[in-house]
Amino acid sequence: MDKPSELAANPQIDPAVMKVAWILLIGLLAPLFDTTIMNVAIDTLGTALHASVTTIQWVMTAYLLAIGMVIPISGWAVERYGGKTMWLLALSLFMAGSVLSSLSWNVGSLIAFRVIQGLGGGLMMPIMQTMIVRAAGGEKLGRLMAIVGLPVLIGPILGPVLGGMIIHDLNWRWIFYVNIPVCLIALFLAVRGLPKDDAANQPQKLDLPGLFLLSPGLVLMFFGLTKVSSEKGFSQSSVLVPMITGLLFLMAFGLYGLRKSHHPLIDLRIFKSKSFTASSCLLFISGLSTYAGMLLLPLYYQQVRGESVLASGLLLIPQGIGMLLTRSLAGKLTDTIGSRWVVLCGTLLTLLGTLPFALGAADTSEVLLAVSLIVRGGGLGGLMLPIMATAYEGLAQELIPHASSATRILQQIGGAFGASVFAVILQNQIKTGSTRDITMLNTAYHHTFMWSVGFTILSLLFIAFLPNKRATQS
Secondary structure (H helix, E strand, O other), X not given: OOOHHHHHHOXXXXXXXXXXXXXXXXXXXXXXXXXXXXXXXXXXXXXXXXXXXXHHOHHHHHHHHHHHHHHHHHHHHHHHHOHHHHHHHHHHHHHHHHHHHHOOOOHHHHHHHHHHHHHHHHHHHHHHXXXXXXXXXXXXXXHHHHHHHHHHHHHHHHHHHHHHHHHHHOOOOHHHHOHHHHHHHHHHHHHHHOOOOOOOOOOOOOOHHHHHHHHHHHHHHHHXXXXXXXXXXXXXXXXXXXXXXXXXXXXXXXHHHHHOOOOXXXXXXXXHOHHHHHHHHHHHHHHHHHHHHHHHHHHHHHHHOOOOHHHHHHHOXXXXXXXXXXXXXXXXXXXXXXXXXXXXXXXXXXXXXXXXXXXXXXOOXXXXXXXXXXXXXXXXXXXXXXXHHHHHOOOOHHHHHHHHHHHHHHHHHHHHHHHHHHHHHHHHHHXXXXXXXXXXXXXHHHHHHHHHHHHHHHOHHHHOOOOOOOOOOO
């Protein structure tokens, strides 16, 4: 087995692993850009399809619910049919959903076709993570996650810009047209370049009791969270009933999963790892903070600064630049000194970059805000990559698909929860004033960004449980 000095002397990633990573990343671009484009295009779709705000929101909700249904089976599917087969299926589903969505004749058909998109998109991230971690054999995960995280980092930044250009210059159907060439290229590369992995020798039965507990639980939780904004809070029965019911399903799954020892849907033994448990908590909180930024920052530039959709997207590019500046360094440091100090520095940078939005005036210098976004982006780039890498450290090969499903679930719930919570906080801050009063709006955003700072500070409690030095084998 390699000694630490030998690993340090050979920092390069196996070219075969790099090939697999880049092929998978090209395919992942489609759902990542689709999600961020949809965030800025939802009003345009409502106008084009003559649908109310409540109805058009189902275009997003249906996609999210489909993801909730399909994530739990991703680990089993990879084990049963192999990663390459499932990757091709996921890509094909997403492309089919994109083609059908572009041909939609009314909002009902678009909602139905978005479900097909969601089924494909929901499978892609956990399958990609499993295939890359397995291909790497658990080595140099920090550097690998820096590569894997590239589209994850830049998608939320460039997506709004692309969405703004489509809305401004093209027909709404181009929102879905842009996915088709990406999917075709990704399918071609995957067929030609991905190694054929062996599925399990013994056909594994799907854990149906676990599936019937976990998938409905996630769907109900997501559905309740998507209703929070329209219902203006968590206190309405339309929000509480699905969320509480979903929570009961998830608790029942937890009790069932602790007893299930033979081919469980998600093997809960992964939580015996202190590093995985700490990473899971941080993934939830970081998902919450990241989605909060995706919601608040474009709205801040549009409502307080008076910018257009396209201009606000362009003004967010510095955050993407910051992410790109730190991702490589964060990956290398995670492989050499462990994730604890890397995540701590990333958290502090994120806090520092968010404070000007929580404390600044409505006419704060654009240059200062741009610099703050670079700092914030640098912090975010130093957060997600080491957390994801640490989640897989020390796990047996057979547990990797389970870890991929679990981490994706936690990120999705954290993101949905974050978007809902911060939307309600912002609504409560501005409901008593005039939306034309810039000073009042700026104060409302101050309070909301401070809540974001508070949640980021909360993550400090879990950072202490991350490994201080990456475990090495002797």
